[in-house]
Amino acid sequence: MDLKLRGWLLKDYNIPKSEGTQLITITILTVLIGCLAIGEYLVDLRATSLSLILPLFGANFILLVWAKYYGNSKLIGHAQLLILYIMFQVSIYMLPNTFHVFVYWMPAIPLLAFIFGNLRSSYIWLLVTLTTIWMDVIYGNSVNGGAYIAEIPYLPYAFAGTIFNITVVFCFASLYSLLGRAYSKLRSKNREVVELISQLKEMNGSLEGIVEQRTKDIEERNEKLEKFAFMNSHLVRAPLANILGAVNHLTDERDANKTKELMDILKVSAVNLDDVIKEVGKSLSQKH
Structure with a gap:
């Protein structure tokens, strides 16, 4: 069970993100914080104050410039989360009666x-926020007792609720976009794999044809070599033996008639040998 819990906490899935994801997210958060500042200026939101929102907006604006000029960075992302976390906590410790707002x-x-x-950092921040919520409960309980009475005016909470809904929808839309982009890349990679498999099958078929042709060529060559060996041992050797015998006799023969007879044998044997060699050449060059 301990291993499963550890695996759940530590596992991760790298979802591909475009270069502008972080910058767009920080920009939208900065705009939303600016809207909260305007709302607090126009209507008392009863959950924060300009003295808290304006420093938050300033810090977020500096972070936006940082992200604009230095691109995607884990440090920038965690700095944004830390700024929001600190703002939430300062608001609750300064205004403990706003717990019902910031808990959402x-x-x-x-x-x-x-x-x-990534997923791992989300798990870590989830544990941090859950732990913080219960720490805030303990703090609020020590300050206000078991409960407090919250005044819920329509206009301020409608304004704050609008910002809250936009933020939540934006977060889930971003998640949907990231997952959709990852799924599209996965499908693209899958198509590439399918195409590669198809190409490999075609190459395999071509290789089988090549191997089959090479095997056939080797069998034909072996057959020709066997035929050549047979001709060499049977057909070529006979006239060659006659020639060698006649030559041996010619060196010792003094009789003119015998010499003429041996010359005739040489001539016939040479012709026969020439015919056999031609036949062998013709047989070896012939394609099946």
Whole structure:
């Protein structure tokens, strides 16, 4: 069980992200924080204050410039999450009666962690946020007792709820986009693999044909070599033996008639040998 839990916490899936994913995410968060600042200026949102939102907006704007000029970086992504985390905690410790608001904003951090980083970092931030929520419960209980009364005005909470809904939808849309892009790349790779398999099958078929042809050629050559060996041992040797015998006799023969007879034998044997050699050459060059 311990191994399964450890594997669940430590496993990871690298979802491919485009170069602009991090910058777009930080830009949208900066815009949403700016909207909260405008909302707090126009209407008291009852859950924060300009003294908290303006430093948050300033820090996020600096982070946006950083991301613009230095591109994707895990450090930038975690800095964004840390800024949001600190803002949530400072808000709760300064305004403990806003726990009912920020307890719903906290899950946005693990979602953003997945967009900025990977599944493992999302798990880590999930554990951090869950631990923090219970620490806030203990703090709020020590400050306010077992409960507190929250005033829920329509306009401020409608404004804050709109920002909250946009943020959640944006987070899930980004996740959907990342997963969809990963699925598209997977399908593309799968098509490439299928094409490679098809090419390998074609190559395999060609190789089988080549091997079959080479095997046939080797069999034909072996057959010709066997035929040549047979001709050499039977057909060529006979007239050659006659020639050699006649030559041996010619060196010792003094009788003119015998010499003429031996010369005739040489001539016939030479003609026979020439015919046999021609036949052998013709047989070896002949294609089946």
